[in-house]
Amino acid sequence: MSQSNSSQSNSSQSTSQKIPVTVLTGYLGAGKTTLLNRILSENHGKKYAVIVNEFGEIGIDNDLIIGADEEVFEMNNGCVCCTVRGDLVRILDGLMKRKGKFDAIIVETTGLADPAPVAQTFFVDEDVQKNARLDAVVTVADAKWLADRLKDAPEAKNQIAFADVIVLNKTDLVSKPELAEVEARIRGINPYAKLHRTERCKVALSDVLERGAFDLDRILEIEPDFLEAGDEHDHDHDHHHGQDHDHDHHHHDHGHGLKHYHDEEMQSLSLRSDKPLDPTKFMPWLQDLVASEGQKILRSKGILAFHDDDDRYVFQGVHMMLEGDHQRKWKADEPRQSRLVFIGRELPEQLIRDGFERCIVS
Amino acid sequence: MSAFEPGHQASIASVTDKVRPIAIGAAVTAVHFLGERAAFVGAEESVSFVDGEGEISKVQVTSKIQVHGGGILCAASDGERILMGGDDGKLVSVNAKGEVALLATDAKRRWIDNVALHSDGAFAWSVGKTAYVRGAKGEEKSLEVPSTVGGLAFAPKGLRLAIAHYNGATLWFPNMAATPEFLAWAGSHLAVTFSPDNKFLVTAMHEPAMHGWRLADNRHMRMSGYPGRVRSMSWSVGGRFLATSGADTVIMWPFASKDGPMGKEPAMLAPLQARVSAVACHPKQEILAAGYDDGTILLVRLEDGGELLVRRRGASAVAAVAWNAKGTMLAFADQDGDAGLLAF
Numbered sequence: 001m002s003q004s005n006s007s008q009s010n011s012s013q014s015t016s017q018k019i020p021v022t023v024l025t026g027y028l029g030a031g032k033t034t035l036l037n038r039i040l041s042e043n044h045g046k047k048y049a050v051i052v053n054e055f056g057e058i059g060i061d062n063d064l065i066i067g068a069d070e071e072v073f074e075m076n077n078g079c080v081c082c083t084v085r086g087d088l089v090r091i092l093d094g095l096m097k098r099k100g101k102f103d104a105i106i107v108e109t110t111g112l113a114d115p116a117p118v119a120q121t122f123f124v125d126e127d128v129q130k131n132a133r134l135d136a137v138v139t140v141a142d143a144k145w146l147a148d149r150l151k152d153a154p155e156a157k158n159q160i161a162f163a164d165v166i167v168l169n170k171t172d173l174v175s176k177p178e179l180a181e182v183e184a185r186i187r188g189i190n191p192y193a194k195l196h197r198t199e200r201c202k203v204a205l206s207d208v209l210e211r212g213a214f215d216l217d218r219i220l221e222i223e224p225d226f227l228e229a230g231d232e233h234d235h236d237h238d239h240h241h242g243q244d245h246d247h248d249h250h251h252h253d254h255g256h257g258l259k260h261y262h263d264e265e266m267q268s269l270s271l272r273s274d275k276p277l278d279p280t281k282f283m284p285w286l287q288d289l290v291a292s293e294g295q296k297i298l299r300s301k302g303i304l305a306f307h308d309d310d311d312r313y314v315f316q317g318v319h320m321m322l323e324g325d326h327q328r329k330w331k332a333d334e335p336r337q338s339r340l341v342f343i344g345r346e347l348p349e350q351l352i353r354d355g356f357e358r359c360i361v362s
Numbered sequence: 363m364s365a366f367e368p369g370h371q372a373s374i375a376s377v378t379d380k381v382r383p384i385a386i387g388a389a390v391t392a393v394h395f396l397g398e399r400a401a402f403v404g405a406e407e408s409v410s411f412v413d414g415e416g417e418i419s420k421v422q423v424t425s426k427i428q429v430h431g432g433g434i435l436c437a438a439s440d441g442e443r444i445l446m447g448g449d450d451g452k453l454v455s456v457n458a459k460g461e462v463a464l465l466a467t468d469a470k471r472r473w474i475d476n477v478a479l480h481s482d483g484a485f486a487w488s489v490g491k492t493a494y495v496r497g498a499k500g501e502e503k504s505l506e507v508p509s510t511v512g513g514l515a516f517a518p519k520g521l522r523l524a525i526a527h528y529n530g531a532t533l534w535f536p537n538m539a540a541t542p543e544f545l546a547w548a549g550s551h552l553a554v555t556f557s558p559d560n561k562f563l564v565t566a567m568h569e570p571a572m573h574g575w576r577l578a579d580n581r582h583m584r585m586s587g588y589p590g591r592v593r594s595m596s597w598s599v600g601g602r603f604l605a606t607s608g609a610d611t612v613i614m615w616p617f618a619s620k621d622g623p624m625g626k627e628p629a630m631l632a633p634l635q636a637r638v639s640a641v642a643c644h645p646k647q648e649i650l651a652a653g654y655d656d657g658t659i660l661l662v663r664l665e666d667g668g669e670l671l672v673r674r675r676g677a678s679a680v681a682a683v684a685w686n687a688k689g690t691m692l693a694f695a696d697q698d699g700d701a702g703l704l705a706f
Contacts, residue, residue, distance in 0.1 A: 063432060066449075067472060069490060071509050073528055076549045076569055086528060086550050087510055089568065094449060094473060097391065097405040097433035125568075126590060 018133040021092075021105045022209055023118050026140030027149050027156040028111030031169040035140055035201040035208070036108055042205060049095055049102040051088070053110045064102055066091055070110060072117045075124060082124070082320060083117040089125050096131050104209065105132065112155045115139075115162040116298065116319055122214070123321040136213035139163035139193075140201065144173045147182050150189075150263075160186055161266050161298050161343050163193040164213035172199045188261030190343055191224035191268055192301075216314050216325050266298075269347050271340040271356045276307040282359040286315070286322065289355060294320030296347055302340035305330065307361045376671040377661075377704065386410050386423060386699035393693045393701070394439035395686035396458035399424065400693035401444055402701055403437045403682075406430070409444065409456050414691050414703060429454045429462055436487075440479045441687050445487075447474025453487050466494070478514035478523070486514050486523050493525045495536040503536040512552040512568075518560050526551035526565045531575075533563070545575045547582065553593070558601035562622050564615075566592035570608060572615075576622060583624050585615055590637055598643040598650065598664060603629070605650050607638040612652045612662060632662045632669055640694075642683040651692055653680025659694055676700055 026032045040048060049064040073086040107118060115137050122134040139159045149156035160166065166186060171179055196203045212218040290297060300317040315324030330336050342352065389405035398414040407430050410423040430448035437446045443457040451471035455463045468474065468489050476488040483498035488511035494504045509528035516523055525532045528550050534542040550568035564574040570591050574583030594607040603614040611630040615623040636656035643650045648664040657676020660669050678697040685692055695701035
């Protein structure tokens with residue numbers, strides 16, 4: 001975006017100067033490499049550094065393609081889910097020597113990888129944070145085989161649950177009912193990701209890159225993606241027409257025919273309150289929750305209205321790691337409503353709901 | 363804000379007017395003296411030589427020599443030459459005359475992540491999980507460790523290489539058939555260094571901490587409490603202290619006794635409201651040069667912490683500081699390539 005002519009570097013670079021990093025996941029054979037090749041070959045005038053696991057699969061000559069080993073390191077804090085990608089720390093550090101030679105970084109994970117350590121690297125590592133920012137987790141899914149993989153491959157389920165953007169690929173290989181079925185399965189796990197149906201990963205690059213999904217300033221609202229198209233269950237949510245609504249045409253034939261699935265293992269949980277929250281109760285509660293249940297919670301996100309506070313507070317998290325900040329003033333015409341979302345495995349729903357209730361100012 | 367705000371500590375002596383400023387014109391990641399010339403290793407492609415002699419005026423780079431076709435990921439020097447590994451998969455050396463030699467090329471063009479030099483002319487480098495050693499006579503050996511190599515260092519005696527990696531360090535005698543020794547400690551170990559008396563091995567970890575082993579009995583030394591990762595380490599003359607970056611003071615671990623820093627507190631010198639980013643101990647005297655992430659450079663006397671101002675802030679963090687072998691010249695550079703030379 002605002003690529004400043006950077007003779008003035010600063011240790012505390014603003015978000016826009018940090019290099020955006022897109023994480024590309026997807027189960028074996030879903031079409032990750034196809035999407036990657038599309039991104040690299042399209043005429044967009046941008047240069048990407050790409051971190052891949054298998055050399056040679058990419059048909060593009062680029063001296064900024066780097067092989068990685070997916071070394072997942074545990075942090076020395078006694079928490080088994082606090083893992084980072086050690087190789088990524090090293091590679092990003094090395095890539096920063098060539099700052100200015102590329103506009104963005106794409107990290108392709110193996111088909112069996114858990115996206116969490118990649119994302120957590122951006123929460124934990126000071127040097128990574130200084131130079132780069134996580135843009136979005138993009139998951140490529142195979143329309144024909146995903147439903148099967150969700151049954152037998154926990155990795156595939158993880159990747160769907162973790163995604164900010166899902167590219168549902170190979171839609172030409174399935175019938176309409178089959179497609180509706182697999183979409184419902186995806187929504188049963190992750191109703192919040194942007195979903196794009198594609199053949200041969202033909203998706204507008206603006207739909208997968210520069211999403212700002214981890215940018216606290218761009219947490220505008222928290223609504224299931226498919227509700228935006230006017231789902232019948234859409235009773236009372238506020239329409240903030242804006243940046244996030246420009247691809248609704250993908251969802252034109254949802255609505256009445258949409259099946260609802262509940263995945264036994266992986267779910268999302270949404271909380272809301274029209275009454276303000278007590279920050280002295282909420283903050284410790286949230287921190288305790290992710291400390292004790294963080295292994296089950298893959299992603300969390302929230303927009304909060306605190307008692308006696310004119311600012312919106314936003315937070316997001318990956319497993320045990322949280323970051324949050326005051327975002328902006330509540331607008332006069334905006335209902336001061338708090339909304340939280342958790343996506344995770346076997347979420348202790350009642351425990352979370354009860355805990356949240358106790359943070360509401362009565 | 364800083365202790366050097368005019369009026370606050372006007373008493374600090376300054377030699378800023380004796381520094382000869384140099385504009386390298388590109389990001390710098392390391393500086394080494396080759397003879398009497400300072401060689402500034404760029405973040406990419408080239409090494410810039412600057413003559414140590416001359417007037418105190420804006421000096422120009424004497425020569426700029428292309429050494430790599432991309433980023434320079436690591437550099438080490440023995441005072442005779444600098445070895446550098448690049449993201450072009452090449453290991454290259456440059457000597458005091460500016461002569462460049464290609465020492466090794468990775469067949470798959472993988473990154474050369476680390477390099478180390480031995481006093482007898484042997485050198486080591488690493489690619490991914492594999493460490494390579496080439497002896498003074500040209501014979502080459504390699505060893506694969508369990509995870510990507512984080513750092514390499516030769517022991518001061520014998521041909522022995524320390525290889526830092528995830529969950530510990532491996533000690534390897536490349537010329538011996540014996541199984542390499544493994545020193546375990548959970549976490550990711552990066553830079554590694556032997557104490558000059560060969561009694562201790564110390565690593566800087568990915569987390570903001572250092573770890574040490576006493577080599578006689580492999581007893582552990584935990585050196586933690588840093589606010590940031592330790593990126594620069596330097597042994598004081600005779601190896602009495604290990605000076606480290608990573609905090610808003612220079613953290614000095616005592617190594618003079620047989621127990622090293624075990625059970626001891628480190629000395630903390632030259633506090634500033636900025637983080638130390640580079641340290642270099644004087645080769646003959648108990649003095650060190652410390653660079654900070656606000657661009658400041660101080661000379662610090664170890665005995666009493668007395669300070670001398672070399673540079674008052676800059677546009678970016680100090681990337682490297684180095685002394686020449688005699689200790690008569692100091693060179694420094696910040697990340698943007700604003701550099702300087704100071705002769706005593």
